[in-house]
Amino acid sequence: xxxxxxxxxxxxxxxxxxxxxxxxxxxxxxxxxxxxxxxxxxxxxxxxxxxxxxxxxxxxxxxxxxxxxxxxxxxxxxxxxxxxxxxxxxxxxxxxxxxxxxxxxxxxxxxxxxxxxxxxxxxxxxxxxxxxxxxxxxxxxxxxxxxxxxxxxxxxxxxxxxxxxxxxxxxxxxxxxxxxxxxxxxxxxxxxxxxxxxxxxxxxxxxxxxxxxxxxxxxxxxxxxxxxxxxxxxxxxxxxxxxxxxxxxxxxxxxxxxxxxxxxxxxxxxxxxxxxxxxxxxxxxxxxxxxxxxxxxxxxxxxxxxxxxxxxxxxxxx
Amino acid sequence: xxxxxxxxxxxxxxxxxxxxxxxxxxxxxxxxxxxxxxxxxxxxxxxxxxxxxxxxxxxxxxxxxxxxxxxxxxxxxxxxxxxxxxxxxxxxxxxxxxxxxxxxxxxxxxxxxxxxxxxxxxxxxxxxxxxxxxxxxxxxxxxxxxxxxxxxxxxxxxxxxxxxxxxxxxxxxxxxxxxxxxxxxxxxxxxxxxxxxxxxxxxxxxxxxxxxxxxxxxxxxxxxxxxxxxxxxxxxxxxxxxxxxxxxxxxxxxxxxxxxxxxxxxxxxxxxxxxxxxxxxxxxxxxxxxxxxxxxxxxxxxxxxxxxxxxxxxxxxxxxxxxxxxxxxxx
Numbered sequence: 159x160x161x162x163x164x165x166x167x168x169x170x171x172x173x174x175x176x177x178x179x180x181x182x183x184x185x186x187x188x189x190x191x192x193x194x195x196x197x198x199x200x201x202x203x204x205x206x207x208x209x210x211x212x213x214x215x216x217x218x219x220x221x222x223x224x225x226x227x228x229x230x231x232x233x234x235x236x237x238x239x240x241x242x243x244x245x246x247x248x249x250x251x252x253x254x255x256x257x258x259x260x261x262x263x264x265x266x267x268x269x270x271x272x273x274x275x276x277x278x279x280x281x282x283x284x285x286x287x288x289x290x291x292x293x294x295x296x297x298x299x300x301x302x303x304x305x306x307x308x309x310x311x312x313x314x315x316x317x318x319x320x321x322x323x324x325x326x327x328x329x330x331x332x333x334x335x336x337x338x339x340x341x342x343x344x345x346x347x348x349x350x351x352x353x354x355x356x357x358x359x360x361x362x363x364x365x366x367x368x369x370x371x372x373x374x375x376x377x378x379x380x381x382x383x384x385x386x387x388x389x390x391x392x393x394x395x396x397x398x399x400x401x402x403x404x405x406x407x408x409x410x411x412x413x414x415x416x417x418x419x420x421x422x423x424x425x426x427x428x429x430x431x432x433x434x435x436x437x438x439x440x441x442x443x444x445x446x447x448x449x450x451x452x453x454x455x456x457x458x459x460x461x462x463x464x465x466x467x468x469x470x471x472x473x474x475x476x
Numbered sequence: 477x478x479x480x481x482x483x484x485x486x487x488x489x490x491x492x493x494x495x496x497x498x499x500x501x502x503x504x505x506x507x508x509x510x511x512x513x514x515x516x517x518x519x520x521x522x523x524x525x526x527x528x529x530x531x532x533x534x535x536x537x538x539x540x541x542x543x544x545x546x547x548x549x550x551x552x553x554x555x556x557x558x559x560x561x562x563x564x565x566x567x568x569x570x571x572x573x574x575x576x577x578x579x580x581x582x583x584x585x586x587x588x589x590x591x592x593x594x595x596x597x598x599x600x601x602x603x604x605x606x607x608x609x610x611x612x613x614x615x616x617x618x619x620x621x622x623x624x625x626x627x628x629x630x631x632x633x634x635x636x637x638x639x640x641x642x643x644x645x646x647x648x649x650x651x652x653x654x655x656x657x658x659x660x661x662x663x664x665x666x667x668x669x670x671x672x673x674x675x676x677x678x679x680x681x682x683x684x685x686x687x688x689x690x691x692x693x694x695x696x697x698x699x700x701x702x703x704x705x706x707x708x709x710x711x712x713x714x715x716x717x718x719x720x721x722x723x724x725x726x727x728x729x730x731x732x733x734x735x736x737x738x739x740x741x742x743x744x745x746x747x748x749x750x751x752x753x754x755x756x757x758x759x760x761x762x763x764x765x766x767x768x769x770x771x772x773x774x775x776x777x778x779x780x781x782x783x784x785x786x787x788x789x790x791x792x793x794x795x796x797x798x799x800x801x802x803x804x805x806x807x
Binding site: 373374375377378379380381382383384385386393396397400470471472473 | 535537562563566567568569570571574575577579582583584585586587588589596597600601632634645648
């Protein structure tokens, strides 16, 4: 066990190093440079540009820039080139905004996908199965942005509630009405986030469950005389759940990348939107830091998956 | 001896069909047989002749759809199992009739311990204390020859060898002291020495527990060792029925003769092994008349047109072949 932990930690540090090098290179291979973001602006004279390049070490060779950047990141001194604010502070603020959306969306996805998928598998070919299949493919094929606008129009015209942003602009009330305002703003993007997730995840659950239902040990369980519920929910489900343990670890990175489109549509000041805006502004420190944190989240996620797998599957001993 | 006992299970004209897009596979096409208390009945035949399906039908485990049981009855202690609903069947499965499957590797649930799975079989049908179920499980595992059962109970299936897993399956099937155990090729996936041990175990347990055994296999050597009565199955019907002596000494159906001739022990040195030409017909496209006629060396014109009758050759020895019947009876 300890050997596994040590080995896993070393492997993940090595992976992280390569991720940092490659992501750094990719950013610099992309055309354009932060100093050229607005070449027609008369304020950016040649001297200003040179000073700018010097100040941000852009005139140094690549490996030196790499060293400067990660030194600043690890010591926490890295600042955004756009507004000179510390990158970590900026990300933390946006992270707190993204968190409720992420948690609620994930909860909706995971709590609804399983019952929907399991029932569809158990009643394979029934009306229920066919209608959930149809709905799932409908949700997968409708573009998210289109579906979002339809929902916004519907909710705003029917219920007369504001849905854009995290709260109504300039709201001054406190207490109950403030809370309800927040909830209303949170609800629509979370439902959208969840709907896309349910469409995909419930299909996985259904297929996995169908696969397990045809296994020999499920037949053995029936031949023992177990009631149908025990056959399905104990013997089959327990095995069908195993692959989802892996997926559960991998939802962590979704904190950053999972909601760019939804956050943009709803003007939600979250991490995804910040990363998108940073790319447009060629704000390298923010892009690279977000990238680095994503990589860490992926590695932490896989690590958690490995541990969970060991807990749920007796065949796996690390 | 066995013929004097009470009839436990009586199958009459059982039919099991499978429907696919445009075809109907007549997997089991009218079989009738009895299993008496304490008797070992063997169903023998090639792969795909309907042995397993006819056994699954007894426990109501044929998936419907695509399966369908259009006719026949399965009387167990006088009750027709085909008329029972799911809940009534659950009462019988595992308690009065239990089943052992072909693949010990995949027939045990990989995420539960051996002990849990056997105890579950006990507690599903009997209300017993946890400690009592534990004690009974230890006893069962000892009975089937598992060493240090207390420790093995905490193991998961992947910790055990194939032979041990099949022993566990057998222990599980015996958990509620059933009157009838159905064993579906229980030794096929095991190597020969283990196969021998398991057969030995079956004989021993049968003696001890006075249970009836419906043994399904394609291995004639196994049949010779344990069977009281043999039913040779071909393409969903019985080709020949008799006891070990009758079938092995005096086979009356050309299919049985072919099977016996192809036993390696009957081959002469330097001669190639005999094999019946052709293959088992697709159950969706069975030949007209006698289903065996395309492969039969004694085929006559009538065989291609008329479905053969079951002919009574001698005391409780039947074969579905009027051609040999006429030859033997000298008319």
